[in-house]
Amino acid sequence: MVPEQAPLRALVFDIFGTVVDWRGSIEREGRALGRRLGLDLDWAAFADAWRAGYAPAMQEVRSGALPWTNIDGLHRRILDGLLAARGIVLDEAEADAFNRAWHRLAPWPDSVAGLARLKARWPIATLSNGNVALLVNMARHAGLPWDCVLSAELFGHYKPDPEVYLGAARLLGVAPGELMLVAAHPSDLRAARACGLRCAYVLRPLEHGPGGAQEAAAEGEFDFVADDLVDLARRLGA
Amino acid sequence: MVPEQAPLRALVFDIFGTVVDWRGSIEREGRALGRRLGLDLDWAAFADAWRAGYAPAMQEVRSGALPWTNIDGLHRRILDGLLAARGIVLDEAEADAFNRAWHRLAPWPDSVAGLARLKARWPIATLSNGNVALLVNMARHAGLPWDCVLSAELFGHYKPDPEVYLGAARLLGVAPGELMLVAAHPSDLRAARACGLRCAYVLRPLEHGPGGAQEAAAEGEFDFVADDLVDLARRLGA
Numbered sequence: 001m002v003p004e005q006a007p008l009r010a011l012v013f014d015i016f017g018t019v020v021d022w023r024g025s026i027e028r029e030g031r032a033l034g035r036r037l038g039l040d041l042d043w044a045a046f047a048d049a050w051r052a053g054y055a056p057a058m059q060e061v062r063s064g065a066l067p068w069t070n071i072d073g074l075h076r077r078i079l080d081g082l083l084a085a086r087g088i089v090l091d092e093a094e095a096d097a098f099n100r101a102w103h104r105l106a107p108w109p110d111s112v113a114g115l116a117r118l119k120a121r122w123p124i125a126t127l128s129n130g131n132v133a134l135l136v137n138m139a140r141h142a143g144l145p146w147d148c149v150l151s152a153e154l155f156g157h158y159k160p161d162p163e164v165y166l167g168a169a170r171l172l173g174v175a176p177g178e179l180m181l182v183a184a185h186p187s188d189l190r191a192a193r194a195c196g197l198r199c200a201y202v203l204r205p206l207e208h209g210p211g212g213a214q215e216a217a218a219e220g221e222f223d224f225v226a227d228d229l230v231d232l233a234r235r236l237g238a
Numbered sequence: 239m240v241p242e243q244a245p246l247r248a249l250v251f252d253i254f255g256t257v258v259d260w261r262g263s264i265e266r267e268g269r270a271l272g273r274r275l276g277l278d279l280d281w282a283a284f285a286d287a288w289r290a291g292y293a294p295a296m297q298e299v300r301s302g303a304l305p306w307t308n309i310d311g312l313h314r315r316i317l318d319g320l321l322a323a324r325g326i327v328l329d330e331a332e333a334d335a336f337n338r339a340w341h342r343l344a345p346w347p348d349s350v351a352g353l354a355r356l357k358a359r360w361p362i363a364t365l366s367n368g369n370v371a372l373l374v375n376m377a378r379h380a381g382l383p384w385d386c387v388l389s390a391e392l393f394g395h396y397k398p399d400p401e402v403y404l405g406a407a408r409l410l411g412v413a414p415g416e417l418m419l420v421a422a423h424p425s426d427l428r429a430a431r432a433c434g435l436r437c438a439y440v441l442r443p444l445e446h447g448p449g450g451a452q453e454a455a456a457e458g459e460f461d462f463v464a465d466d467l468v469d470l471a472r473r474l475g476a
Contacts, residue, residue, distance in 0.1 A: 136363075
């Protein structure tokens with residue numbers, strides 16, 4: 001089922017939204033924090049606002065307006081702004097612990113089983129804008145069986161810069177056409193495809209909550225479309 | 239048992255000789271190659287010669303005489319020289335496959351069990367001069383359960399350059415004093431200690447074969463001395 005021009009030799013995965021449910025996890029952590037501190041907030045909306053700050057923050061780094069700052073640092077900048085706007089003061093330990101909620105995101109129900117099947121056949125690695133420590137802690141927390149943790153941090157560039165996709169192929173010792181990116185976001189996949197990678201689009205209709213907006217993708221735009229990671233394993237023959 | 243100044247938060251491991259038996263593995267692969275091609279060589283001596291070329295080759299990179307070349311590339315340069323000196327001609331596919339014997343090194347008998355125990359308590363990562371693809375393939379082949387594959391290749395510096403030890407701490411999100419290097423080579427441990435890392439010295443008396451020479455270490459020089467990785471887990475209380 002894989003196109004014949006070159007063997008598929010490794011898979012890399014977008015993480016936030018593709019492998020883990022950031023919105024549900026941040027909402028849960030927010031609720032627990034709110035109960036502890038007596039804060040009555042819409043924590044799903046808080047999660048959305050936190051995540052909404054992510055692309056603009058990375059864009060500041062990509063444009064050179066901000067020196068290289070890893071995702072822990074960007075998450076913290078955004079968090080501090082959201083808290084200040086709501087008049088919430090957390091002490092440093094509490095703010096740091098909440099910021100690290102992104103290290104404890106829960107996998108989608110199919111992720112661990114799907115990754116295990118794929119790993120039995122090919123090396124599997126993260127390819128996330130999340131920093132290495134975040135991804136390592138998340139994998140230990142969520143039981144994600146990566147062969148390798150690759151991050152934008154290793155290249156000093158955030159996706160969708162080509163350095164990230166090409167750097168992953170180089171480190172894994174494969175040609176771009178032998179590497180497949182698995183992601184729930186067409187914009188990420190299109191940037192990978194422009195670097196010569198293969199693309200598997202995983203539908204995650206609940207990433208932004210029930211009824212949440214999705215990036216549009218054209219019919220037949222990517223090599224594979226899968227309902228989840230177990231479905232992807234089946235479609236790839238793993 | 240860990241010194242009290244800072245909690246131990248992660249462990250990184252030297253690989254060649256510390257976690258895997260390069261000499262026995264290369265000797266076995268050489269024998270198999272020799273049987274297939276009718277070459278009658280002392281393959282243990284061949285393994286020793288191949289390994290002996292490793293430090294000088296890295297030194298050429300460290301000195302700037304050679305541009306950055308990963309270990310696959312350095313291993314191949316050394317191999318080509320050894321084959322030429324013995325009048326052996328391998329075709330490209332055969333030479334490449336033999337060069338990749340370093341991706342298939344066998345673990346010492348205690349390595350997988352010891353790493354599993356340590357991993358249950360702390361994040362564990364490679365910290366090797368081997369390139370990422372080599373380490374990923376080795377882990378899949380040998381069943382080494384790394385949380386993260388860190389390599390000199392990520393830093394553009396080979397051990398014992400300080401960039402490697404300090405880079406590992408940075409990527410793992412810990413202070414140098416919260417990180418322990420586990421290695422069978424005092425020179426590696428001393429360089430890590432100079433960067434502020436903690437050090438566990440693992441005795442591998444068979445690394446260079448029965449009766450093979452060992453680097454000397456002074457009594458009490460390192461934080462821990464262990465007979466193998468299971469013994470290290472026990473000594474660390476894991």
